[in-house]
Amino acid sequence: MRRRNLVGAVIGIAVVGVIPVFVRDEYTLGFLVLAGTVSLVVTGLNLLVGHAGQLSLGHGGFYAIGAYVSTILTIRFGVSPVLALIAAAVVTGLVALILGIPLLRALTQFHLAVATLIFVMLVNAILIVGDSWTGGFTGIQGQPPFSIGPIVFNGDVANYYLVWGVVVLGVLFAAGLSNSQAGRVLRAIQGDEMGAQSLGMDVAWEKVKVFVISAVYASVAGSLLAHYQHSVTPAQFGVSTSLEFMTMVFLGGKGSVIGGVVGGSFIKLLPQFTEFMKNYRLLVDGLILTVVLLFMPQGVVGVIKGGWERLLHALKTEGSNPKASKAAGGDR
Amino acid sequence: MSQVIPVLELDHVSKNFGGLPAVHDLSFTVMPAQLKGLIGPNGAGKTTCINLITGALPVTSGEVRFQGRSITGLPLHQTARLGIGRTFQLLRIFQEMTVLENVMAGCHRWAGLGTLQAAMRLPGARSKERRIKEVAQSQIDFIGLTHRSNMAAGALPVGEQRLLEIARALAGQPELLLLDEPAAGLNDAERARLGALLRELTGRGLSILLIEHNMDLVMNVSDELVVLNYGEKLAEGSAHEVRNLQTVISAYLGETANA
Numbered sequence: 001m002r003r004r005n006l007v008g009a010v011i012g013i014a015v016v017g018v019i020p021v022f023v024r025d026e027y028t029l030g031f032l033v034l035a036g037t038v039s040l041v042v043t044g045l046n047l048l049v050g051h052a053g054q055l056s057l058g059h060g061g062f063y064a065i066g067a068y069v070s071t072i073l074t075i076r077f078g079v080s081p082v083l084a085l086i087a088a089a090v091v092t093g094l095v096a097l098i099l100g101i102p103l104l105r106a107l108t109q110f111h112l113a114v115a116t117l118i119f120v121m122l123v124n125a126i127l128i129v130g131d132s133w134t135g136g137f138t139g140i141q142g143q144p145p146f147s148i149g150p151i152v153f154n155g156d157v158a159n160y161y162l163v164w165g166v167v168v169l170g171v172l173f174a175a176g177l178s179n180s181q182a183g184r185v186l187r188a189i190q191g192d193e194m195g196a197q198s199l200g201m202d203v204a205w206e207k208v209k210v211f212v213i214s215a216v217y218a219s220v221a222g223s224l225l226a227h228y229q230h231s232v233t234p235a236q237f238g239v240s241t242s243l244e245f246m247t248m249v250f251l252g253g254k255g256s257v258i259g260g261v262v263g264g265s266f267i268k269l270l271p272q273f274t275e276f277m278k279n280y281r282l283l284v285d286g287l288i289l290t291v292v293l294l295f296m297p298q299g300v301v302g303v304i305k306g307g308w309e310r311l312l313h314a315l316k317t318e319g320s321n322p323k324a325s326k327a328a329g330g331d332r
Numbered sequence: 333m334s335q336v337i338p339v340l341e342l343d344h345v346s347k348n349f350g351g352l353p354a355v356h357d358l359s360f361t362v363m364p365a366q367l368k369g370l371i372g373p374n375g376a377g378k379t380t381c382i383n384l385i386t387g388a389l390p391v392t393s394g395e396v397r398f399q400g401r402s403i404t405g406l407p408l409h410q411t412a413r414l415g416i417g418r419t420f421q422l423l424r425i426f427q428e429m430t431v432l433e434n435v436m437a438g439c440h441r442w443a444g445l446g447t448l449q450a451a452m453r454l455p456g457a458r459s460k461e462r463r464i465k466e467v468a469q470s471q472i473d474f475i476g477l478t479h480r481s482n483m484a485a486g487a488l489p490v491g492e493q494r495l496l497e498i499a500r501a502l503a504g505q506p507e508l509l510l511l512d513e514p515a516a517g518l519n520d521a522e523r524a525r526l527g528a529l530l531r532e533l534t535g536r537g538l539s540i541l542l543i544e545h546n547m548d549l550v551m552n553v554s555d556e557l558v559v560l561n562y563g564e565k566l567a568e569g570s571a572h573e574v575r576n577l578q579t580v581i582s583a584y585l586g587e588t589a590n591a
Contacts (some may be wrong), residue, residue, distance in 0.1 A: 173451050180450030180457065181436070181443050181464060184429070188437045191426030194388065198411035198424070199504055200441040210445055 005175065012258070014172075016164045020157050029156040029274065033228055035268035036163035039219040042248040043170045044217020045258030049246070050255030051183060052210045053190030055109045058116030059245050062215040064237035065092045066113035066222025069139050071232055072133065080215045081146045085223040092219035096212040103124040124286075127234040138235035159228045166224060167261060171219060173255045177213075186210055251292055251303035253301030263299050337400040338363050339508050339539040340385065343396035347377075347384055347563075354380045354562045357394070362508065367530060367540045369554030369571075371547075373583065377563040378543045379421055382510045385541075386418050387411045399507065413441055417506030419497040421513050421543075427486030431477055431496055434485050435468040438503030467502050473497040476525065490517040493528070509537045515546045527553045551575070559583075 023029055041063055049053050069088035071080040080109060083197070103115050106191040127134045134140065146153045153162045175185050185206055195201050226232050244267065252263020270288065274281050295301050338361035342363055347355040356379040362368045370378050383389040385396055388408045395404045403411055412418075426434050452514045470482055472481055475495045480488060494514050501509060511530075515523045523546065530553050534540060544550040550557070552573040559567040559574055561583045567574050 023427070176453050177447065177451035180438065180461060181445045182447040182450040184433055184437045185440060187429055187433075188426050191428055192424040194408070195420070195424030195426065197388075197408040197436075198386070198412055198418050199438050199500065200409050202409050213447075 005179075008258075009172070009175075013168055016168060019232040020160055026156045029160055031269060031272060033102070033159050034225075035265045036160070036167050037225045037228075038248070038268050039261040039264030040163070040167050040170050040221040040224075041218045041260075042264040043052070043167070043174050043247055043254065044214040044255075045245050046249050046252070046254065046256070046260045047174055047177065047217075048210050048214040048248050049249045050253075050259065051186035051190065052207055053102070053109060053177065054207055054211065054260075055246070056116040056211070057113050057213070057242050057246060058118075058120035058123075059121035059218045060237045060242035061116075062092050062096065062218035063222040063225075063241065064123050064127060064234070067218030067226040067232045067237065068127065068134060068140075068222075069219075070223035071143050071226045074227075075140065076141060081144060081223075081227055082148050083219060085146075086196060088223050089216045089219045093212050093216050096215035097208065100208040100211040103213060105204040105280070117239065117242070118326055120237075120239055121302040124234050124238050126235070133235075137234065139231060143226050143230045143232075145230075147219060147223065153227070159224075163224050164229065166220065170220075171258060171261060174260075178257050187296065202315075247289065247293075251289065251299055253299030256299065256301040256305075259299055259301045266300060336363060339366075339399055340541065341397040341400075342381075342385070343397065344382060344394040345381075345396060346382055346392050347389065348392045351430045353563050355384065355560075358560075358563070358565055359394075360565065360568060362539050362541050364539055365537045366533050366555050367534045367542060367553055369550040369557040370541055370543045370560065371545075371550055371557055372560035372566070376560040378560055380563075381539070381560070382512055382543065385411070385510060386416055390542060412504065412506075415441075415505075415507035416503035416510065417504050417508070418492070418510040419501055419512055419514060421516075422482075423490070423497060425493050425495050425496055425500070427483045427484065429485055430482050431472060431488070432465075432468060432481045434496055435471050435499050435503045438463050438471075438500035439464045441504040441506075461501050467505075469521055471499040471503045474502070475529065491519065494518065495522075502533075504505055506538070508541070508542045509533070510543075512543045513543070513545060515544055516550050523549055543556055 001018045019032065020029065023032065041059060045056065045059050048056055066085075069111070070081065070084040070090050073084035073087055074081055099119060103112055108113065112278070126141075128136055130136075146159070146226055153159050185201055188199070188201065189203050189206055196203055222237075248263035248267050249259065250263070251266055252261070253259030256262075271281060274284050277284050292300065298306070340362040342361070345355060345358045346353065358381065360368070370381065372378055377575055381390065384391050386408050387403065387406045387410065390505055391404055392540070397403065398411070398414055398416060403414065406414075414512050426437065428430060429437070443460060443464055445457060447463075448454070449457050450461075469481070472478055475498055477492060477499065480492065485493065488496065494517055498511065499516060515526055518526060527549050530540060542550060554571060556568065556570055557574045558565060559580050566583055567577050567580050
């Protein structure tokens with residue numbers, strides 16, 4: 001099991017690493033960078049949704065705070081991008097904490113969904129009204145490229161490696177959490193809250209913690225996005241973006257550590273493959289999403305996993321006598 | 333020498349649901365390494381009693397003490413942290429998780445593994461995880477579910493789910509274990525084995541409060557019994573004493589003694 005995870009991680013990192021060798025055009029690379037930032041948000045959101053069983057329709061709001069705090073700190077105050085990213089993450093974490101304590105203490109997951117929806121609308125309103133600070137509808141342009149000390153991430157290839165490097169770290173963090181006692185606590189809460197409490201788990205506080213962690217993921221992604229695009233506008237962080245994140249969670253695979261990457265990349269890159277359909281593109285995209293969500297309750301990852309296990313099982317059955325394979329199957 | 337402090341002490345505890353008394357002026361104790369049976373007809377307030385002790389429900393009046401210290405008003409997760417383990421009459425296992433994962437989750441009380449420490453694989457996380465797994469596996473072996481370790485908990489028969497809940501509660505290494513009808517759904521052989529396991533646990537120093545409808549089991553394994561009827565204590569004493577009280581026979585045992 002552990003070994004399989006390790007192999008998966010190595011293959012995943014290798015794929016991420018070699019893509020720019022084959023994909024040369026800037027347009028496609030740009031899409032991949034955006035897919036990366038979104039994948040990061042959804043990986044964090046999947047900890048909240050897939051592990052703790054809580055719904056958030058407001059992660060666009062945290063994505064926005066990351067992007068705007070980084071923007072304002074670097075442009076207005078000349079703070080270095082790394083420090084701005086960290087500061088933005090701290091601010092977002094505090095906002096999530098202040099929001100999460102009352103919400104997660106008393107409310108059901110459905111109340112939380114509505115409350116976070118209101119939160120993202122509120123953030124959007126503030127971005128539009130806060131003219132002199134946020135630039136209103138037109139947002140803010142002219143963010144410097146991301147840099148760590150003397151290393152400047154300029155251009156699409158550099159940003160690709162930057163963003164996907166952070167995605168890899170994000171997935172590893174999520175995997176570490178998921179495969180440990182911390183992950184079991186969250187899944188226990190999703191399974192039965194009273195049962196979890198009877199084992200000494202502070203259910204409300206555990207929910208707040210994972211809410212904050214998932215918000216920080218979104219914030220870091222927002223910061224990276226702002227430095228890559230050299231611009232931010234409120235429209236990028238609205239309700240529809242937040243809803244899209246949730247769709248990506250379910251599409252990729254709720255509760256799967258790489259579900260966020262699969263779901264995020266799938267939705268962001270799908271238009272690339274359906275582009276030749278021109279005017280029918282939106283229709284086809286919608287149709288594909290509907291089919292996936294309807295017929296794959298475990299998401300794309302679930303389908304691949306199921307297929308893989310069936311394949312292994314079939315190979316085993318073929319390779320040995322039926323009795324032995326039955327025992328092996330029952331053991332699993 | 334001073335007196336031995338009871339592990340659990342109910343001191344004139346009452347609970348009303350909208351004016352209706354579910355438990356009235358109830359007092360009893362559970363001593364260290366004692367197995368106390370709590371019996372009574374359906375609706376006598378037995379499960380309410382466990383919910384009041386663990387803080388799953390607030391008491392209306394009276395005091396609950398654990399190891400001499402008042403725990404009245406503490407919520408469920410805090411009483412669990414202090415060392416009160418429990419099972420549920422209506423099972424509350426984590427169905428999607430495996431048997432092993434369920435019991436590993438039960439180690440939470442002492443695991444001491446922070447979220448960040450676990451996620452970032454900081455030093456010490458691995459050895460703590462290993463220890464959690466060892467303790468969980470040993471509890472699974474003890475309860476007799478070794479062959480089920482990697483099965484989804486929801487796929488087990490109800491009787492084994494009950495045993496799983498006991499293993500999960502034991503994994504927290506509690507001082508006091510509250511069992512709410514653990515033998516429901518078990519066959520004769522499993523029930524006899526459960527009785528032996530409970531005696532083994534008290535032999536190791538664990539205190540147990542056992543709610544059980546199966547008279548054979550509860551009469552055989554309990555050191556002492558408390559009989560509840562309509563939320564009030566009807567009698568308290570050894571199985572032999574309780575069995576022969578006319579009030580108890582007429583209230584309860586009369587109809588079910590031969591069941």
